Amino acid sequence: MAYTAGMRSLVLVGHGSHLNAESAAAVYRYAELLRSRRLFDEVVEGYWKEEPSLRQVLKTCTYTDVTIIPMFISEGYFTETVIPRELGLGHQGVVPPEGVARTLGGRTVRYTLPYGVHPAMTEVILERAREVLPDASGEDTALIIIGHGTTRNENSNKVVHQNADLLRQRGLFSEVHALFLDEEPKVTGWREKVGARRVVMVPFFASEGWHTLETIPEDLGLEGVVTVFPAQAEGTPEGAGEQTVYYGKPVGTHPAVADVIVQLAEEARGASLTGGDRAPEHRAAWDALLALAGDGVRMGEIMVTPHGGLFEIRHALDEGRSSETLTTLVTPDGLRDHTRLTESGEHRPVHTLRNLRRGWRAVLAAGDLQRAIHTLYPAVVEEGYACHTHALRSTPWPTTARRQTGIYSKVQKASPEQVEHVAREVCGGCLKTRVWAGERLSQTFFGGVPGAIPCAEACTFLVAEIREEVAGKRGQGSGHSH
Incomplete structure (x- = not known):
């Protein structure tokens, strides 16, 4: 089935981080790549630990036909529990x-498996291997697929073993091994298992990060792309x-992952050939905002003004500053990259x-204004308009707390005084008014x-801080749960 363009929203869901801006980089990169292909009317990012949050992201979708793809390398707790919840x-x-298909708020929503389990990822592993060793041979070259591994969910390592089995059957390498960081068989013991003279290691990870750049190289003694280990090192097979x-x-950063995403969208259960329409409540919110923008509008810390057939966005405190003194941005992606970090x-x-x-101005065509404002303030237009028209539904703290699972279920024990203290x-440093708190x-x-x-529901940042408070760790800089 060909997945043709027309009235579709594609949502790429990542984990994100409260602490590290780089965590979301891979999802942003694939969203940009897929937008450039124009296979979908819009491509939206959503996150567990950033904005737009998973609770908000459907509101930000323009169309009633939505396909959601988890940008994870394997099945597990997040893809099976957190994201659907x-x-x-x-x-x-x-x-x-x-996949799973549902009708939610007038939208047809399809939720797929994570891209990492798609059969096409086997070829991506091969591409990564060929990049570092183009003449890999079935006679003297071993392949090691490095997975993370976890004891929390048995599905997380399944895809690594499956790909190793498939590539072993193809006979392209003399040996193929699935080894892991956090479970047996561990990658640190690779010399006890591998006898081949040349060894290609491919990390089965979603992004370039701490593990691929630091943990694996340090644990294995790698010195870069190519590392020579001398003969008869301790623990190697006899005669090695x-x-x-x-x-x-890592496989997750290969450009071919974009093709895998498109294939997942094609295969999603009940995928429509004609697509949906604009969601009425979304259209009403943005039509109202665009009408205001035609005369100039201020929201939060920004001001939007018409500018010779275009629109200019700048920090409200930069009103009156000469354009020559500001950094000029001309795309929503450039605006995002410039404003995801604070001044410091x-x-x-x-x-x-x-x-x-401060110190920037974005000059954008009318067609880019929606994504630009969404980039700066995700879901604020949709929720603001719902509040303005008395249609906003808020979620009180007890409901949010009861929904939490895993390490966050601890917030259910927080007293009202603890919640209020942390909140x-x-x-206190947020523009939003806590409608969820009354x-x-x-x-x-x-x-x-x-x-x-308006703030319709406690954000994941607040949930994480309340968890730290209940655990008695808040202010100690642990940060691991963020």
């Missing part, structure tokens, strides 16, 4: 090969000679915190009050 799919556990390791890049270089996982950097500190918001920026932005 936060999206409200009414599904928990193993996702069937054809000198071995040369060729260390590839800190990551901004919550976009409505009052720390948007005062965390939310605070009143009689006006919004749609009514001419720039800083009047």
Whole structure:
């Protein structure tokens, strides 16, 4: 079935991070690549730990035909529990090969398996191997696929073993091994298992990060792309000679992953040949915003003004500054890259915190305005308009807490006093008004009050901080759960 263009939203879901801006980089890169191919009317990013959050992302989709693809390398806790729960799919556990289809809020939503388990990933592994060793031979070259491994979910290592089995059957390498960082068989013992003279190692990871850049090279003693290990090193098989390791890049960063994503979208259960329409509530919100923008509008820390057939966005505190003194940005992606960090270089996982950097102006065509504002303030237009028209549904803290699982289920034990104490500190620096906590918001920026932005539900950043408070670790800089 050909997946033709027309009235479709594609959502790429990543984990994200409250601490590290690089965690979301791979998802952004694939979204840009897929936008350039124009196979979908829009491509939207959504995250567990950043914005737009999984609770918000469907609201930000323009169309009623939505396909959601988890940007994860394997099945596991996030793809089977967290993402379906936060999206409200009414599904928990193993996702069937054809995916899960639901009708939610007037939208047809299809949720697929993570891209890493798609059969086409076997070829991506081969491409990564050929990059570092083009003349890999079935006579003297071993392939090691390095997985993370975990004891929390048995499905997480399954795809690594499956790909190793498939490539072993093809006979392209003298040996093929699936080895792991955190479970047996561990990659640190590779010399006890591999006898081949040349060894290609390919990390089965979604992105370039701490493990691929630091943990694996340090644990294995790799010195770069090519490392020579001398003969008869301790623990090697009897008679083993000198071995040369060729260390590839992670499979998840290969451009061919974009093709895998498109294939997943094609195969999604019930995929429509004609696509959907614009979602009525989404259209109403953005039509209202564009009408305001035609005369100039302020929202949060930004101001939008018409500018000779284009629109200019800048920080409201830069009003009146000469354009020559500001960095000019001409694409939503450039705007995103410029504003994801604070003035001092800190990551901004919550976009409505009052720390948007100054010194820039974005000059954009009308067709780019929606994505630009969405980039700066995800879901703010949709939720702001719902509040303005008295249609916003808020989620009180007890409901949010009861929904949490895994390490976050601990927040269910938080007392009202603890929740309020943490919220005062965390939310005090945010533009939003805590409607979920009962605070009143009689006006919004749609009514001419720039800083009047509703918060319909406690964000994941606050949830994580409350967990730290309950655990007695808040302020100790542990940060691992963020």
